[in-house]
Amino acid sequence: MQREDKHFEMTLDAVLTRLNDLKLAVHAMIQKLEMEYETINWPTFLDNFALISSHLTGLTKILAKEQCPPLRNRTVLPLLVSMDRDETLVNITEGRVPVFSHDIVPDYLRTRPDPITEQKMQQNEQKAANLTNDAAMKQVTQYNKVVSHVLDMVTKAREEWEIESSARIQQTSSISDTHLLVAALGMGKGLKMTMPMGGMPPMAGPGQMMVPPSIRAPSPMGGPGLSPGNVQQLGKAPSAVKTNIKSANQVHPFSR
Structure with missing residues (x-):
C-alpha cells in the first residue's frame, strides 16, 4: 500500500509540474497574441505552438505509463464547502x-x-476495436493522400511567397562599384594626382624612385644639385672586409 501511495504522489508531482509548464506556455502565447499582434511573425507563433504541443505530449506520456495508477478509479472529496x-x-x-x-x-x-x-469516447473505442485491418489500411492510405495534398499546397504557396518577397526587395549594392572602390583604396586605381597649393613636389608614383635633395639634379630654379664628391661617395661604398689576393703562380701547399 505504501508503495502504491508513493507512486501516486510521484505521479501527481510530475503531472502538476507539466500542468504548470503548460499553463505558462499558454499564458505566454496569449500575451504575445494580445500585446505583439502587430509584430509577431509566423515562425515565432509556430515555436510557441510547438512548445505547448510538447508539454501536452509529455503529460500524455506520464499518464500512459504503466507505473501511473489509474486516476479515474479514485474519488476526490472536498474538505470544506462554503458560499463565502x-x-x-x-x-x-x-x-x-x-x-x-x-x-x-x-x-x-x-x-x-x-x-x-x-459515452462518445466509448463509442469511438468500440468502433476502433471492430475495425478490420483492410478497412484500417484503406483509411490510412486515404489519410496519407490528404496529408500529401495539403503538404503540396503549403509548399507551393511558400515558394510563391518567397518569390514575391525576393522580387520586392530592392538591390542596394553593386558588385562592380564595390570592386572599383576596393581597387581605388588598395592600389590607387583611377585616382588623379594633383599639385598641392604650397608648391611641394608630388610624391613618387609607381615605378619612380625618390631621390634625396642633396643628390638631386640641378633644377632650373636653382635648387640643390649633385656634386662630384657626392657622386663618388654614392658610387663607391666603403668595405669592411679585408682581402688577401695571391698570385696564381704560387705553388699550392697540397699539390700532388
Whole structure:
C-alpha cells in the first residue's frame, strides 16, 4: 500500500509540474497574441505552438505509463464547502475561482469526463476495436493522400511567397562599384594626382624612385644639385672586409 501511495504522489508531482509548464506556455502565447499582434511573425507563433504541443505530449506520456495508477478509479472529496469568498482560493486559482460552493464542486473535482463525453469516447473505442485491418489500411492510405495534398499546397504557396518577397526587395549594392572602390583604396586605381597649393613636389608614383635633395639634379630654379664628391661617395661604398689576393703562380701547399 505504501508503495502504491508513493507512486501516486510521484505521479501527481510530475503531472502538476507539466500542468504548470503548460499553463505558462499558454499564458505566454496569449500575451504575445494580445500585446505583439502587430509584430509577431509566423515562425515565432509556430515555436510557441510547438512548445505547448510538447508539454501536452509529455503529460500524455506520464499518464500512459504503466507505473501511473489509474486516476479515474479514485474519488476526490472536498474538505470544506462554503458560499463565502475565499481569498486564498482566489490567489491560488489566479482569480478564476472565488468561491468553493456546492455548484462548482462537481465540475472542479470531477475525476471522470462528462457523461456525454464519456459515452462518445466509448463509442469511438468500440468502433476502433471492430475495425478490420483492410478497412484500417484503406483509411490510412486515404489519410496519407490528404496529408500529401495539403503538404503540396503549403509548399507551393511558400515558394510563391518567397518569390514575391525576393522580387520586392530592392538591390542596394553593386558588385562592380564595390570592386572599383576596393581597387581605388588598395592600389590607387583611377585616382588623379594633383599639385598641392604650397608648391611641394608630388610624391613618387609607381615605378619612380625618390631621390634625396642633396643628390638631386640641378633644377632650373636653382635648387640643390649633385656634386662630384657626392657622386663618388654614392658610387663607391666603403668595405669592411679585408682581402688577401695571391698570385696564381704560387705553388699550392697540397699539390700532388
